[in-house]
Amino acid sequence: MASSALICDTEQWKDLKAHVDDIKKTHLRELMSDPERCKSMMVEFDGILLDYSRQCATLQTMNKLFKLAEAACLKEKINKMFNGERINSTENRSVLHVALRAPRDAVINSDGKNVVPDVWNVLDKIRDFSERVRSGSWVGATGKALTNVIAIGIGGSFLGPLFVHTALQTDPEAIECARGRQLRFLANVDPIDVARNITGLNPETTLVVVVSKTFTTAETMLNARTLREWISSALGPEAVSKHMVAVSTNLTLVEKFGIDPKNAFAFWDWVGGRYSVCSAVGVFPLSLQYGFSVVEKFLKGASSIDQHFYSAPFDQNIPVLLGLLSVWNVSFLGYPARAILPYSQALEKLAPHIQQVSMESNGKGVSIDGVALPYEAGEIDFGEPGTNGQHSFYQLIHQGRVIPCDFIGIVKSQQPVYLKGEVVSNHDELMSNFFAQPDALAYGKTPQQLQSENVSQHLIPHKTFSGNRPSLSLLLPSLSAYNVGQLLAFYEHRIAVEGFIWGINSFDQWGVELGKSLASQVRKQLHASRQKGQPVEGFNFSTTTMLNRYLQESSD
Numbered sequence: 001m002a003s004s005a006l007i008c009d010t011e012q013w014k015d016l017k018a019h020v021d022d023i024k025k026t027h028l029r030e031l032m033s034d035p036e037r038c039k040s041m042m043v044e045f046d047g048i049l050l051d052y053s054r055q056c057a058t059l060q061t062m063n064k065l066f067k068l069a070e071a072a073c074l075k076e077k078i079n080k081m082f083n084g085e086r087i088n089s090t091e092n093r094s095v096l097h098v099a100l101r102a103p104r105d106a107v108i109n110s111d112g113k114n115v116v117p118d119v120w121n122v123l124d125k126i127r128d129f130s131e132r133v134r135s136g137s138w139v140g141a142t143g144k145a146l147t148n149v150i151a152i153g154i155g156g157s158f159l160g161p162l163f164v165h166t167a168l169q170t171d172p173e174a175i176e177c178a179r180g181r182q183l184r185f186l187a188n189v190d191p192i193d194v195a196r197n198i199t200g201l202n203p204e205t206t207l208v209v210v211v212s213k214t215f216t217t218a219e220t221m222l223n224a225r226t227l228r229e230w231i232s233s234a235l236g237p238e239a240v241s242k243h244m245v246a247v248s249t250n251l252t253l254v255e256k257f258g259i260d261p262k263n264a265f266a267f268w269d270w271v272g273g274r275y276s277v278c279s280a281v282g283v284f285p286l287s288l289q290y291g292f293s294v295v296e297k298f299l300k301g302a303s304s305i306d307q308h309f310y311s312a313p314f315d316q317n318i319p320v321l322l323g324l325l326s327v328w329n330v331s332f333l334g335y336p337a338r339a340i341l342p343y344s345q346a347l348e349k350l351a352p353h354i355q356q357v358s359m360e361s362n363g364k365g366v367s368i369d370g371v372a373l374p375y376e377a378g379e380i381d382f383g384e385p386g387t388n389g390q391h392s393f394y395q396l397i398h399q400g401r402v403i404p405c406d407f408i409g410i411v412k413s414q415q416p417v418y419l420k421g422e423v424v425s426n427h428d429e430l431m432s433n434f435f436a437q438p439d440a441l442a443y444g445k446t447p448q449q450l451q452s453e454n455v456s457q458h459l460i461p462h463k464t465f466s467g468n469r470p471s472l473s474l475l476l477p478s479l480s481a482y483n484v485g486q487l488l489a490f491y492e493h494r495i496a497v498e499g500f501i502w503g504i505n506s507f508d509q510w511g512v513e514l515g516k517s518l519a520s521q522v523r524k525q526l527h528a529s530r531q532k533g534q535p536v537e538g539f540n541f542s543t544t545t546m547l548n549r550y551l552q553e554s555s556d
């Protein structure tokens, strides 16, 4: 396929379009009755089992999807990513988050330079600094150990680290390593978030880490100035150097802000914000909390999936299979959303993180060459841990709209509980739901079944479940730091696969700019109007009315 051609013009895309009718005629009940098909739709790698037999797809569908991958030059695109080519063409950058978790002796080039030694220089610096803080050899201005950390950052400089922190918080090994320490995240510019973060903390024992790739993000910089004031008003301005450190690609701005660049941890423009959790963005705050050795296991888990993604044949390649199935659901079956349903409370921040990785990456309207797409790209991602979600939005998934679901289950709980006298353990109870839901969605319940159960006639339509609702299941052996790294990399690569097939640039995010520049115009006007005590003008009728109401009532 020529680089500027659209994937929807290929024979392979058209062939899949033609195949949709056959699939829509076949109920999942029927597909699930073929054990050979189900067997070949289970793939295992490094302890993780993927079961995609409950997708509305046959083996023929899969073959057609593999042909589509070929037509989209998927293998070549993956290779280009790993080889450091500048595949983020609108920003003229390579996309090398895989280098962040590569082993020390790996060679990954960007512009002819092996970046792995630079990565490890920063990792070694993080190990050293975090150990000094944790052991109490780096202390605050009044000589007290810094046991609390507030990480300031937003978007990719927040969601990934929060996801990993939440996942590790109840891991027995991580608990041991985090004893006596606290890690908090300040993201929102809402003063309520500042108040929540500093409540109960003493500046004397708090280290603030400002995390920003650009060091220009308005919300992060205002929060950073706010906490700088919190520290200096309590301990004097000279305390800032002991209590504030940074993670950024822009060390010049870090220094201008008043943070010693010696206490800053670098990363590089080949790391996209939403793909930066394995850089100092995540590794530094997490190492302060859990120690570097725990975080290194997380990096190793991600690296294992990187190798798998790079080298496994497509029919055994979990991220490729996940990505192709998503394209099938969105572009062919017409299901634009995806529910992420981990049956683990420790994964409660997985969906918020994947929302950014997926929707900021693939929410695009033009191809990588700037041609308007005649098909929708991207997915609407949302989710909640099971079973909480079951008591919230599953009604719609069972009897309303069709939303393909990712069920994620864990074999060994981080916190097993066996109550005396109960039939099953708490974890077995949770997992019973994990196993039941995919079949409920796939099989549904027919009016005939309801009749045989003597359900009243008038209730039969209400109690009927059409079924034929696709899902896939991932079973992880446990939720160690290593497994969390694996899970992260599955999603990161799946999303890249989707973007590679759709022919878009999954690594830029121009869509967030317009709102930012309009906010800056509003900010200027608000400031001027407050100073002069005059109403704002120059916006449309609706915005002007709302702004003036706000101005008037907030200055009362």
Ligand code: F6P
Residues within 6 Å of the ligand: 154, 155, 156, 157, 211, 212, 213, 214, 215, 216, 217, 220, 273, 274, 360, 509, 512
């Ligand atoms: O919201 C847009 C965005 O640029 C994200 O892509 C990024 O993760 C976030 O802002 C934060 O940016 P920075 O790390 O530069 O502060």
